[in-house]
Amino acid sequence: MVDPLTPVLTKRWTEPRSWTIETYERTGGYTALPKALKAHPDQLIQQCKDSGLRGRGGAGFPTGMKWGFIPQGDGKPHYLVINADEGEPGTCKDIPTMMADPHSLIEGVIITSYAIRANFAAIYVRGEVLHCIRRLNAAVREAYAKGYLGKDILGSGFDLDVVVHAGAGAYICGEETALLDSLEGRRGQPRLKPPFPATSGLYASPTVVNNVETIASVPFIVNGGADWFRAMGRDRSPGPKIYSLSGHVTSPGQYEAPMGTTLRQLLDMAGGMKDGIPLKFWTPGGSSTPLFTAEHLDVPLDFEGAAEAGSMLGTTAIQIFNETVSVPWAVMKWTEFYKHESCGKCTPCREGTYWLVQILQRMVAGNGTASDIDTLLDVCDNILGRSFCALGDGAVSPITSGIKYFKDEFLALCHENSSKIGASTVLAGANA
Structure with missing residues (x-):
């Protein structure tokens, strides 16, 4: 296991003007894209499968497998939709990512779209975060100006258009099919499944819906390789993860660590419990996941570890409550x-x-x-x-x-x- 303090996903967050394309390129950004465009799309899907990357939006579904579900040669347009709604109470990892390092998401979007043969991608962002929407739109414009988006990207013959879409602030639109209905201009309500988005998603066409953190991980996998990614975290839940700590903790915020890190370790990073008042209960993945207590401090916070202890990893929105709370x-x-x-x-x-x-x-x-x-x-x-x-x-x-x-x-x-x-x-x- 690598040093839990070695940043991967958050390595640019402290850079001056980290959100600009100049900073992104200076720190190794857009170097994975040329490699990806030289590979066959199926090779990228297989690399994602080999890496073991699992969806960071809550369900933990294998990302490469989801990409592989998209039928090829069906004569229909394919779409990529990024779920950046982030409405789960306690969850606050995707918006900081888009604010501090929007180009990591955009580069991931381009590579993923190429892998699933999509020529249109939409980033669905919670409407209240206007500052984030503006920053994303500025980053998309920068990417177009540099030739990373639009027609014949880097001379590869691959075309891609990206749209940033503002939602209206409905929690239900975090559910992927409700998000698709909202994106199409209808009231956001979940659809009956099957059919699944892989075959009948946006505009009844094959669609991949992925979380921001999931797609922002893709350029690192392309550059570092599947084995490098698997060297972090645990066997069935590899890779780095952004944990959101809020509540009665000395230094709340985003903490990147390998999958499987425990709350005890995260509390050490965050300076312990606020005012020294003991921990009473906490959520491992937002308020929609079963509560944990002080007895669960050493539960590995990955998909299997949380499930085996009786809860879910969810979005790793760790809300921490001390003994003063009813x-x-x-x-x-x-x-x-x-x-x-x-x-x-x-x-x-x-x-x-x-x-x-x-x-x-x-x-x-x-x-x-x-x-x-x-x-x-x-x-x-x-x-x-x-x-x-x-x-x-x-x-x-x-x-x-x-x-x-x-x-x-x-x-x-x-x-x-x-x-x-x-x-x-x-x-x-x-x-x-």
């Missing part, structure tokens, strides 16, 4: 978010998140009943695996895991209410 309160706030962001297309998610919020708000207000915990779990069971997309599954994760590890806190809310009811009954009997 678990039911935190769970309530997350559930309010998911209820608000539910697109309403399917009944389990639309109705389920509504009732979960009602129950949690009543409990946190001190009006819980003894049956509320069972009701919460029952509603969660009727959402999990029954929703149209993963939003429903993500909404129940903090609730079920919160009750699993901190049931006493939920029970305390019920006991307080039961005591009030009991006292009122005794008083009423005495007055009678």
Whole structure:
């Protein structure tokens, strides 16, 4: 394993004017592109497979395999769509990447488009981050001016146009098919699968949808090789990763480390817990992933490690909470978010998140009943695996895991209410 402090994806972030094409080229940028254009597209797909690169957007699907699903010789246009919506609470790695080093994404887009035989690519960015959209558009213009985009790129005969598209700030558009509907000008709602985007995506044509961090990794793989990439991280989850640390930590921010790094190691990098107050609970991959506790400090934060411990790696949005935070309160706030962001297309998610919020708000207000915990779990069971997309599954994760590890806190809310009811009954009997 390489030194966890050796930067790969973030190596340009501290360079003066790191976002310009001059800085990018001076620090080795656009050197992978000529190599890629001299290779056969299938060779690039195989190299990506050999590297073991897995999607950094949450699901961890093998990237090379996803590229290989695109049918060839089908007579249809092929498209590449970059999911830069980044709406998961706690996730803040892609926007800094696009702000500090947009050309690493653009070079990755060109190489990926060449590999899947796409002549059009769209970068779908969350609409609220106007500064990021402006910077991306400026970088795209620079790439066109240098001949890295447009017609006959570097004399290879390969043509590619790239568009930066601003979304309207809907969490559901982080789901790839809802993103595609939004990109086509429709209301962002998940599509029924199959058919999958690989055969029927943007404009009903073969489409690859990848995360920003995934595609920004591609130029490094082309330059360094599959074996170099595999030398970092763990066997089934290789490569470098950007971990987002927020909450009660001394120095919150983005920390690049090999896949499989533990929270204990990341906390060391970030200066430990803020004010020395002990860790109580944390999310390994954003609020839609089951909670971890202080007992999970040494869980390897890769796809297998997180899953084996009972959660998910997700987007590595590590939200850290100390002992001053009420678990039911935190769970309530997350559930309010998911209820608000539910697109309403399917009944389990639309109705389920509504009732979960009602129950949690009543409990946190001190009006819980003894049956509320069972009701919460029952509603969660009727959402999990029954929703149209993963939003429903993500909404129940903090609730079920919160009750699993901190049931006493939920029970305390019920006991307080039961005591009030009991006292009122005794008083009423005495007055009678």
